[in-house]
Amino acid sequence: MEVPKIQLLLESEVPQKVEKKFRELIKERERGIPTAYLIxxxxxxxxxxxxxxxxxxPRPETEILVEKVLELIPKREKLKGFEVGTGSxxxxxxxxxxxxxxxxxxxDINPEAVQLTHENAVAHGVKNRLKVRCGSLFEPFRGTKVDFVVSNPPYIPEGMWESxxxxxxxxxxxxxxxxxxxxxxxxxxxxxxLKVLKRGGLIALEIGHDQSQKVKETMETKGFKKLKVFRDYSGYERVIIAWN
Ligand SMILES: C[S@@+](CC[C@H](N)C(=O)[O-])C[C@H]1O[C@@H](n2cnc3c(N)ncnc32)[C@H](O)[C@@H]1O
Structure with missing residues (x-):
């Protein structure tokens, strides 16, 4: 139920309905449901x-990825990007x-994420410039060529799931x-x-806090040339950008 904040502050008594909803939310939070999902x-x-x-x-570290892509892609040309794993x-x-x-x-491999991306694109008025499809990696747009690839991929080791x-x-x-x-x-x-990037295009990835050495080596081995690495707010090498 929508109650303006000012009304909550001014009214000496909280309506019963609101109190009930609030208590339910607190219980769910105690059960470990993240605040983001509750609201x-x-x-x-x-x-x-x-x-x-x-x-x-969405995580704050991922804002660094967005910031660096904005800094490093050409400013004036018309560009086409590809995001693998759109999530929200x-x-x-x-x-x-x-x-x-x-x-x-x-x-995105998860149909619920595809739906959510679509809803957020509509809400933010960019649905005409974002095409999102369900499927793995680049497969749903096979044969396409883009100027850059961006992704915050899943990067936690299987064995850590239980912890x-x-x-x-x-x-x-x-x-x-x-x-x-x-x-x-x-x-x-x-x-x-490498199959979807135009020559001179870039790939920008968020990575795990201890993965930068391995990712750098992989990128170089596969043929990416120039590499840039950026640290997160805790000092970990968190974002890698490379050009083909
Ligand atoms: C770490 S989340 C990132 C979500 C979002 N981009 C963000 O930064 O908040 C990784 C996303 O990749 C998706 N994903 C996992 N495997 C995939 C695959 N094979 N192809 C495309 N997306 C995949 C997941 O469903 C998830 O939404």
């Missing part, structure tokens, strides 16, 4: 995105809102687990991105 939305890059259970809640759509939609010269393609808190696990295995070593998904993504 159904979360902030990312200064805007509010709808979120739902089983789809990753927060990355693609933020890029589109910051750059009018951009169009994005996106995929994650229930609060994190609720975001879904497909959102988080990147293979046995946590690295396999990134490896496939780097390899396949």
């Amino acid at each position: 159904g939305e979360w902030e990312f890059f200064g805007r509010v995105f709808k979120v739902s259970k089983g789809v990753l809640v 759509g927060c990355i693609s939609i933020s890029l589109l809102l910051e750059r009018q010269n951009l169009r994005m393609l996106g995929t 994650l808190s229930p609060e994190v696990r609720i975001e879904g295995r497909h959102s988080l687990i990147g293979g046995r070593e946590g690295f396999e998904f990134i490896e496939m993504l780097v390899e396949d991105s």
Whole structure:
């Protein structure tokens, strides 16, 4: 039930309905349901995105990925980007809102994430510039060529699943687990991105806090030339950008 904040402050008594709803939410929070899922939305890059259970809640580290892509893609040309694993759509939609010269393609293996991306694209008025389809990696748009690839891929090792808190696990295995070593998904993504990237295009990835050395080596081995690495707010090498 929608009650303006000011009304809550001014009224000496909280309506019973509101109190009941509030108590229910507190109970759910105690059971480990993240606040983002309880309120159904979360902030990312200064805007509010709808979120739902089983789809990753946008993280502050991922804002660095968006910021660096905006810094490093050409400013004036018309560009086409591809996001693998859109989740809520927060990355693609933020890029589109910051750059009018951009169009994005996106995929996600989880149909609920595809639906959520679509809803957020409509809510933010960019649905005409974002095409999102359900499927793995680049497969749903086979044969397409793009100027850049961006992704916050699942990158946690399989063996760590049980040690994650229930609060994190609720975001879904497909959102988080990147293979046995946590690295396999990134490896496939780097390899396949070469098939969709135009010459001189770039790939921008968020990675696990201890994965930068391995990702750098993989990118270089596969033929990416120039590489840039950016640290997150805790000092970990968190974002890698490379050009083919
Ligand atoms: C770490 S989440 C990132 C979500 C969102 N981009 C964000 O940053 O908040 C990874 C996303 O990749 C999706 N995913 C997992 N495997 C995939 C695959 N093979 N192809 C496409 N998307 C995949 C998951 O469903 C999930 O939405």
